Amino acid sequence: MTSPTPRLGVAMIGHSFMGAAHSQAWHTAPRFFDLPLDPVTAVLCGRDEGRTAAAATRLGWAATETSWERTLERDDVDLVDVCTPGDTHAEIAIAALRAGKHVLCEKPLANSVAEAEAMVAAADEAAEHGVRAMVGFTYRRVPAVALARRLVEQGRIGEVRHVRAQYLQDWLVDPEAPLSWRLQKDRAGSGALGDIGAHIVDLTQYITGDRVQEVSARLETFVKERPLATEQSGLSATASTERGAVTVDDAAVFIARFGGGALGVFEATRFATGRKNAIRIEVNGSRGSLAFDFEDMNVLELFDATEPAETAGFRRILATEAEHPYVAAWWPPGHGLGYEHGFTHQVVDLVQAVATGTDPAPGFRDGLQVQRVLDAVETSSDTRTWQEIHP
Numbered sequence: 001m002t003s004p005t006p007r008l009g010v011a012m013i014g015h016s017f018m019g020a021a022h023s024q025a026w027h028t029a030p031r032f033f034d035l036p037l038d039p040v041t042a043v044l045c046g047r048d049e050g051r052t053a054a055a056a057t058r059l060g061w062a063a064t065e066t067s068w069e070r071t072l073e074r075d076d077v078d079l080v081d082v083c084t085p086g087d088t089h090a091e092i093a094i095a096a097l098r099a100g101k102h103v104l105c106e107k108p109l110a111n112s113v114a115e116a117e118a119m120v121a122a123a124d125e126a127a128e129h130g131v132r133a134m135v136g137f138t139y140r141r142v143p144a145v146a147l148a149r150r151l152v153e154q155g156r157i158g159e160v161r162h163v164r165a166q167y168l169q170d171w172l173v174d175p176e177a178p179l180s181w182r183l184q185k186d187r188a189g190s191g192a193l194g195d196i197g198a199h200i201v202d203l204t205q206y207i208t209g210d211r212v213q214e215v216s217a218r219l220e221t222f223v224k225e226r227p228l229a230t231e232q233s234g235l236s237a238t239a240s241t242e243r244g245a246v247t248v249d250d251a252a253v254f255i256a257r258f259g260g261g262a263l264g265v266f267e268a269t270r271f272a273t274g275r276k277n278a279i280r281i282e283v284n285g286s287r288g289s290l291a292f293d294f295e296d297m298n299v300l301e302l303f304d305a306t307e308p309a310e311t312a313g314f315r316r317i318l319a320t321e322a323e324h325p326y327v328a329a330w331w332p333p334g335h336g337l338g339y340e341h342g343f344t345h346q347v348v349d350l351v352q353a354v355a356t357g358t359d360p361a362p363g364f365r366d367g368l369q370v371q372r373v374l375d376a377v378e379t380s381s382d383t384r385t386w387q388e389i390h391p
């Protein structure tokens with residue numbers, strides 16, 4: 001008789017947009033992937049008892065708590081999944097690690113470099129006792145993106161010279177869109193920069209295997225005042241008659257130099273009218289180029305400069321073959337994956353790291369490094385100077 005797969009009790013703090021995406025991943029991962037541990041959606045924690053209970057029923061959690069401190073004391077919890085706004089990441093994650101719980105923390109890791117440093121210190125200490133910490137940059141786990149990384153690693157595009165990255169959304173174009181927590185510096189840390197710019201910093205560093213070393217940036221807040229939000233759910237909110245100041249950036253643009261010498265151009269905005277969730281990355285190397293667009297997320301474009309000029313050209317690789325990262329567990333070729341699959345792959349990689357006693361990637365140190373880039377971008381915009389990112 002084979003012994004049952006050991007249980008991994010999961011508690012999730014927060015149950016809005018990211019909470020729903022993470023819940024789905026915790027349920028789906030063990031159904032499609034052969035995992036060494038069995039994740040059990042044990043406890044959902046939220047501030048409001050009624051709403052948390054309703055969310056637990058809808059999202060499939062066995063029990064609820066209204067205090068994260070109490071959640072950390074529970075013996076049926078081995079891992080804490082932090083899906084709250086950024087202002088609570090550091091406090092919850094550090095306490096969870098000290099309580100001996102593995103942690104998955106939504107991006108950006110924190111609201112400041114100082115908080116992220118404290119989180120890294122807690123994660124380093126916890127790692128000595130076999131406790132693991134991961135930051136949720138899920139888009140790394142889109143098969144076409146993971147394939148891009150593999151091709152760069154294999155040298156298929158040679159030496160990287162240019163990196164072009166955009167993250168474009170438009171949910172704030174309407175000046176009457178309410179002032180939700182994502183528009184408040186004390187809650188979110190920054191605006192488009194931290195919320196979506198953080199993703200493209202991580203993605204470009206992941207794909208190239210290099211690090212942003214210097215930046216020159218400009219942030220802008222186009223709409224300075226908005227109606228306060230009453231009810232909030234995901235990216236939607238209900239407007240009150242009162243108004244308040246927007247304290248974060250609406251858009252961030254910056255140019256960068258990577259450690260290996262490549263030049264980068266970055267753009268993160270919630271004002272790209274008509275663009276809903278467009279993450280576009282192009283990398284040009286000495287032997288070829290790669291291009292990815294999340295709006296066509298199952299495709300990676302490759303230009304191979306070693307092919308004869310007569311027939312060379314960008315070709316679309318449909319990253320839905322069993323040979324492509326993560327795909328073997330899913331559907332037959334051509335059937336495609338969506339937004340939610342990145343979260344499932346994140347759970348798979350985290351559970352494997354916990355079971356094998358290895359550090360998951362991206363870990364808190366990677367989250368801290370992205371935080372340093374975000375911080376340098378803000379300082380550069382404030383001071384109108386180039387800023388270096390110190391390791």
Ligand code: SOE
Nearest residue numbers: 017107169195196199235277
């Ligand atoms: C809002 O801009 C948001 O939900 C981000 O916070 C997520 O990280 C991204 O995946 C989708 O957009």
